[in-house]
Amino acid sequence: MLHAENLQSGYGAAQVLFGVNLDIQAHQVVSLLGRNGMGKTTTVRTLMGMLPLKGGSITFDGQPVGGQRPHRIAKLGFGLVPEGRRVFPSLSVYENLVATSRNDYGGSWTLDAVYELFPRLKERNSQSARTLSGGEQQMLAIGRALLTNPRLLILDEATEGLAPVIRQEIWSCLNRLKAEGQTILLIDKNLKEMHHLVDRHYIIEKGRIVWSGNSQELQEQPDLVTQYLGV
Numbered sequence: 001m002l003h004a005e006n007l008q009s010g011y012g013a014a015q016v017l018f019g020v021n022l023d024i025q026a027h028q029v030v031s032l033l034g035r036n037g038m039g040k041t042t043t044v045r046t047l048m049g050m051l052p053l054k055g056g057s058i059t060f061d062g063q064p065v066g067g068q069r070p071h072r073i074a075k076l077g078f079g080l081v082p083e084g085r086r087v088f089p090s091l092s093v094y095e096n097l098v099a100t101s102r103n104d105y106g107g108s109w110t111l112d113a114v115y116e117l118f119p120r121l122k123e124r125n126s127q128s129a130r131t132l133s134g135g136e137q138q139m140l141a142i143g144r145a146l147l148t149n150p151r152l153l154i155l156d157e158a159t160e161g162l163a164p165v166i167r168q169e170i171w172s173c174l175n176r177l178k179a180e181g182q183t184i185l186l187i188d189k190n191l192k193e194m195h196h197l198v199d200r201h202y203i204i205e206k207g208r209i210v211w212s213g214n215s216q217e218l219q220e221q222p223d224l225v226t227q228y229l230g231v
């Protein structure tokens with residue numbers, strides 16, 4: 001579905017990505033792993049067209065998408081749950097959900113389906129997003145992305161900084177989405193939860209993909225975790 005080859009990108013004169021390759025097949029959950037500052041969010045911003053592509057290529061269903069404007073790329077079916085949630089604080093829960101909702105590809109996500117997935121959002125339907133807890137804001141960010149009926153859902157540190165019980169709710173949600181066939185690019189640090197969810201992992205180190213393999217291969221090489229992901 002998504003094929004990214006040798007991505008080069010960064011901020012102004014500062015190059016951050018020096019050759020990122022990613023392949024995501026339909027219905028797969030793919031992870032991007034790496035320590036802080038290695039280029040995970042920069043990769044997401046580059047895929048979404050929020051940063052200029054300085055080299056390499058991105059194709060989505062065989063169509064080149066590199067160099068297109070972010071709203072055009074979003075319309076192709078990229079749904080982003082950004083790092084730090086970034087809900088619209090002054091809008092209500094309802095307004096946040098419908099602000100970007102669309103269904104261009106016959107997805108099954110409706111407002112009711114999101115409220116069924118996260119009943120707390122329904123309870124807080126008319127509250128402004130700034131009054132929500134961190135966990136509720138994360139649910140809102142996920143609900144908002146799902147309501148674009150994305151073909152590829154990208155989650156950038158969606159469980160970061162959440163209480164364990166809320167975090168567990170997010171993992172259940174992701175497991176359900178996978179069971180329903182949702183294609184997902186997942187950036188997270190909870191390897192334990194990711195092992196049974198992720199079909200293919202990519203490890204990024206200083207803007208380069210240094211390893212890729214499945215969960216079993218990752219578990220068989222604990223030194224990879226120490227070398228590239230350890231604290």
Ligand SMILES: Nc1ncnc2c1ncn2[C@@H]1O[C@H](COP(=O)(O)OP(=O)(O)O)[C@@H](O)[C@H]1O
Nearest residue numbers: 011014016034035036037038039040041042043
């Ligand atoms: N807005 C920005 N302007 C300049 N440099 C940035 C910006 N955002 C991130 N960087 C730099 O890019 C590198 C990769 O950052 P990032 O992609 O956010 O890492 P990760 O998501 O893996 O933690 C870091 O060195 C970081 O300091």
Ligand SMILES: [Mg+2]
Nearest residue numbers: 040041042083
């Ligand atoms: Mg990041």
